[in-house]
Every structure is written in C-alpha cells, then in structure tokens.
Amino acid sequence: MSNNNIVIREITSEDNSQIAQVIREVLIEFGAPKVGTAYEDVSLDNMTEAYGNSASVYFVLENKGKIIGGAGIAPLENCEGNICELQKMYFLPEARGLGLGVKMMKKCLEFAKDFGYHKCxxxxxxxxxxxxxxxxxxxxxxxxxxxxxxxxxSCNVWMIKEL
Known part of the structure; x- marks a missing residue:
C-alpha cells in the first residue's frame, strides 16, 4: 500500500469505535497484557471526549474511510512541570513501513510544542x-x-524528549 491516500487528521466521534478496535487489535497482535496497558483504559471507547480539551489532541490515520492508526498528546497526569505524554500510538500492519510513524510523530510533537509543552x-x-x-x-x-x-x-520502557 502506498501512503498517497492516507490522511492524518483529528479524531471525530464517528472514529471512536474504529480506533478503539485498532488499538486493541495491535495490543493483542503483540501479546501485550490487557491489564496495565491502554487495552483497559476507560477512555478507549470515547476518544473524542478524552481528547476534547484544549491541552489534548488525538490524530487518526485514515485510508479511504478506514481508520488504520492513531496517536495523541495529553498532559502527563500527576507530574510537575509542563510535560505532555504521547499516548495510544498504534498502527495496523497495513500502515507500517510507509513513513507514517515519523509523520504522525512530527504532527503530535508540533502540537505539543505549539501548545507550550516543554517535554514529551x-x-x-x-x-x-x-x-x-x-x-x-x-x-x-x-x-x-x-x-x-x-x-x-505493564509498560516498562519510559522515554522523554525535550521540545
């Protein structure tokens, strides 16, 4: 698949069920535990509401009406400083290896920087x-x-980036 028809855009309420399914499918594919990961997040089935404030955003990858991935930025809870978190970045196999991960990261980090976050x-x-x-x-x-x-x-790899 080429990425010519793939669009990165902000999530809408019509995307909620598709992105929840994508995230759960990818976590199952990688054998991730359901407990202690995004799999069990309450917000997973209501992503537009979860990312609906001005300090947060969630982007989806859409290919001809099908959601094939996504990623978001939100404030890091219970942390001192102006730090955001890159959240729920998952792509279906058909979206991998096309350079879309870098594009998505740039879009998310650009939002974070524009919003005034210092670290991600x-x-x-x-x-x-x-x-x-x-x-x-x-x-x-x-x-x-x-x-x-x-x-x-259950996630035991932690990373940070200066913005």
Missing part, C-alpha cells in the same frame, strides 16, 4: 522494538523510571 513523555513495552526505534529516531531518550501516573504499570 511516553511509555511502551520492551518487545515493541520498531516503535522504540522510531521514538529514538525522533529524539526520545530512555529513562530509568516512570513519570507521572499513567496507570499503565
């Missing part, structure tokens, strides 16, 4: 190696311990 934090799983490589490629650095309170205790 993320959590992932150790066996999501392609994602970790992508994060490092755009300037994220590893941390020794988690920050804030994401509720994702």
């Amino acid at each position: 934090y993320l959590e992932t799983l150790p066996y999501m190696t392609d994602a970790t490589k992508l994060y490092a490629k755009v300037g994220f650095e590893s941390l020794d311990k988690p920050m804030g309170n994401t509720g994702h205790f």
